[in-house]
Amino acid sequence: MANYRIAPSILSADFARLGEEVRNVVTAGADIIHFDVMDNHYVPNLTIGPLVCEAIRPHVQVPIDVHLMVKPVDRIIPDFAKAGANIITFHPEASVHIDRSLQLIRDHGCKAGLVFNPATPLHYLDHVMDRLDMILIMSVNPGFGGQSFIPEALSKIAAVRRRIDDSGRDIMLEVDGGIKIENIAEAARAGADTFVAGSAIFGKPDYKTVIDAMRGQLAQV
Ligand SMILES: O=C(CO)[C@@H](O)[C@H](O)COP(=O)(O)O
Numbered sequence: 001m002a003n004y005r006i007a008p009s010i011l012s013a014d015f016a017r018l019g020e021e022v023r024n025v026v027t028a029g030a031d032i033i034h035f036d037v038m039d040n041h042y043v044p045n046l047t048i049g050p051l052v053c054e055a056i057r058p059h060v061q062v063p064i065d066v067h068l069m070v071k072p073v074d075r076i077i078p079d080f081a082k083a084g085a086n087i088i089t090f091h092p093e094a095s096v097h098i099d100r101s102l103q104l105i106r107d108h109g110c111k112a113g114l115v116f117n118p119a120t121p122l123h124y125l126d127h128v129m130d131r132l133d134m135i136l137i138m139s140v141n142p143g144f145g146g147q148s149f150i151p152e153a154l155s156k157i158a159a160v161r162r163r164i165d166d167s168g169r170d171i172m173l174e175v176d177g178g179i180k181i182e183n184i185a186e187a188a189r190a191g192a193d194t195f196v197a198g199s200a201i202f203g204k205p206d207y208k209t210v211i212d213a214m215r216g217q218l219a220q221v
């Protein structure tokens, strides 16, 4: 079986009890904590910033994967690195200098990645494959949790999988949006290895039951 990772998105967690929520979801089997940063400019929603990342950092030993939905990108990167982020991804069309933003993330000791919205073309990958640790394919339009998976994302995941395999590099391929027990295997078959799930996990009373069921689906791929 491939090395699959489940990355619960804390966007759907109970923010009044965030420390407890992240501890519980890691105990339930989360491999990564997915941290959605929205700025009410690049996306029409406002969420959490470096202070909250710093606050949850002591509560979890797994990597924190910061998904920046912000514009501009660069000035917030050092703050997230200092706040304990391990992976930082951003949307290429939100950055004026993509290569510089990727380098900035790496210079601050984090893994770097690009995020593609459903309608963002993959040509942004053309000259930066050797600088990527993660590629994130959005299977919803960014801005909100709890939306439905857009099936066209599957062919895009497959196209990215081919590009990663051709590159010979170890790049995580993450899918984000509408992932649940019923469709996680399909995303894995298309080539994803890292699965963000917000509402599907935090919307249920028992996180372990959901994560175990997701792993059960992945074991059959
Ligand atoms: O980045 C985003 C939304 O913009 C995601 O990370 C969502 O927060 C995932 O939530 P679900 O679709 O799994 O509920």
Ligand SMILES: [Fe+2]
Pocket: 009, 034, 035, 036, 067, 176, 196
């Ligand atoms: Fe996200």
